[in-house]
Amino acid sequence: MKKSSSHLPAFQHFILMYKKQSLLIFISVYCCFCTLAGFADQPLSPIWSLEFSPDGKTLAVGKYQWVELWDLETQRVIHVYEPHVGDVRCLKFSATDKASPLRLYAGSGIPAQSGEIRIWDVASEELIKSFEIHADTVESIALSPNNKTLLTASMDELSAVIDINLLENTEELIDKQAKWLTQHVGRVLCTLYHPNGTYFVTGSEDKTIKVWNPETFNVLVNFDANDDAVYSLAYSVDENVIVSGSADNAVRTWRVAPAGGDEEIPVSQNSSDMTGALVREYNGHQGAVYSVDAAFVSLRQNNQAAMIASGSADTSVIIWNIRSGNRFRTFDESTDAVYAVKFSPDGRFVAAGGRDGKVRLWNLRRRALTHEF
Incomplete structure (x- = not known):
């Protein structure tokens, strides 16, 4: 019969305890070494946002x-x-302008406490400006095409329109000179500027998408056909449609135009003369759609198409043909919810990041994963 350590002679008991203690010390030291060396399985920080340089x-x-x-x-x-x-x-990177330095705008914050914007000079890597603007996290930012206006969306249910020139040249409190948009009745989660600056767009937890006049700040069109919160917005220049991703698992496209016409909207257009309509709904995700983007993709010679990329809580990234509504490709290498998707400026790649802390890039022509870091 095997004896327990309590029945061993005193000397043998001491030796056994010494060996156990040495083993525990060795295990502790080894674990510390593994952690410092990066061998331990440490969770990665989730990736909330992605942006390609111009x-x-x-x-x-x-x-x-x-x-x-x-x-x-x-x-x-x-x-x-x-x-x-x-x-x-x-x-958000500033728009390409040879006369102005490239800047990177970043929005962050502490839930229910503050929302912050930081502006960085990319070449010098210097911080140009840092300021608090909201009472909750900044969820989305957009820049006007001329880099003169900054638009924010926040969990405090507000959006702010900020004159960047005043931002850099005044010591006045930023919230005093900003134009505040209060028409949403839920947290504002996403923003978008039309590529020509003819309007800007906000999406909210209140299930609506609002299209705004950038001069009068009147609501031009209110889309309310979503069944849940609107998480993300993008714009397809090729199809002239707004793209949205929602908590109801759907991707949708919307068109805004003057009543009775298909031409582009003048900046001064009166809201009573505007109209908007749902163009198409894309169903295929099995979870909330957290992020969308749009681009013109060259698949191979003489085969080009306007595409949507959508990232979801179901861990997938789906590439859609905007016009046909067909699914071009589903990428499922992510192991957790996808919070951000972005096409490269040339439309050759799509990048995604999310809860698993990894960035992945897929080559759309090859339909294959090419980068993971």
Whole structure:
């Protein structure tokens, strides 16, 4: 019969306890070493936002309290912008303008406490401006095509329209000079500027999408055909439609036009003369659609099409043909919810990031995963 350690002679009992203690010390030291060396299975910070630089050579990645700038050719981090307040929920590069330096705008915040915007000079890597603007996290930001106006969306149920020139040249409190939009009755989750600046758009937890006149700040069109919160917005230049992703698992496209006509909307158009309609609904996701983007994709010679990318809580990224409504491809390499999707400027790649903390890039022509970091 095997004896317990309590029945061993005193000396043998001491030796046994010494060996046990040594083993515990060894295990503790080994675990510490593994953690420091990066061998331990540590959870990665979720990726909340992605943004390609205008030249498509770098990708900005928003995480908890910092933004990483990745060189896509070498797949290495070339700079880290930190520290931010809370999760960096949204990113936006300024529009290409040879006369102005390239800037990176980042929105973050602490839930139910504050919403912050930071503006970085990309070339010098210097922080240009940091300011609090909301009473809750900043979920989305958009820039007017001329880089003169910044639009925000926040969990505090408000959107702010900020004159960037005043932002940089005044010591006055930012919230005093901003134009506040209060027509939503739920948290405002996404924003969008029309590529020509003819209108801007906001989407909300209240299930509506509102199209605004950028001069009068009147609501031109109110879309209310969503069955749940609107999480994301994009614009297809090729099809002239707004794209939305919603908590009801659907992707939708919407068209805005002057009543009785198909031409583009003048900036000064009166709201009573505007009309809008749902164009198409794309069903295929089995979870909330957290992010959408749109681009003109060249698949191969003489085969080009306007596409939508959508990322979902169901862990998939789906590429849709906007006009036909058909599913072009489903990418399922992500292991958890996808919070951000983005087409590269040339339409060759789509990037995605989410809860599993990894960025993935797929080559659309090859229909294959090419980068993961």
